Amino acid sequence: MSTAKAERLLIADDDPDLVNAYVLFFEAYGYDIRTAIDGPGALAIYCVWRPDVVMLDIQMPTMDGHAVAKEIRRMGALPRPLLLAVTALHGPYERIQSFRAGFDHHFVKPAQLPSILAAISDHPSI
Structure with a gap:
C-alpha cells in the first residue's frame, strides 16, 4: 500500500x-x-x-528541534530536506519561531498523521 514519494524519513522525539x-x-x-x-x-x-524528510519534536533534551532545524538549514544540503515540526507548542509565536528556524510545516500534537503524510506527498522536491 505504499504511496510514499520520499524514501527516507528521520523522526526525532523524546517520547x-x-x-x-x-x-x-x-x-x-x-x-x-x-x-x-x-x-x-x-x-x-x-x-x-541525509533523509528526504525530517520530522522533529521541538522540546527535546540537550538540543531542541529549532536548533536542529537551524543547523540542517545552515548546512545548505541539496536537495533541500523537508522539515516538519511536530510539537505541543501551539501558539502563533511558536509557529513563527518554527518557520524562522527553517521548518516547512508546524503540526501541533496530537498531530493528524494523514495531514503530515499529505504535506510530505505535496512537497515538490520529494
Missing part, C-alpha cells in the same frame, strides 16, 4: 511511544525510517544518512 506510533504509520506507506530521541542524535543521523 518513545509517539516514535513507535509514527514508525508504524509511516512504514505502512513504504518509508525507510531512522529515529532519534534527542537533538544531537537527530543531527548525527541526518549528517550520515
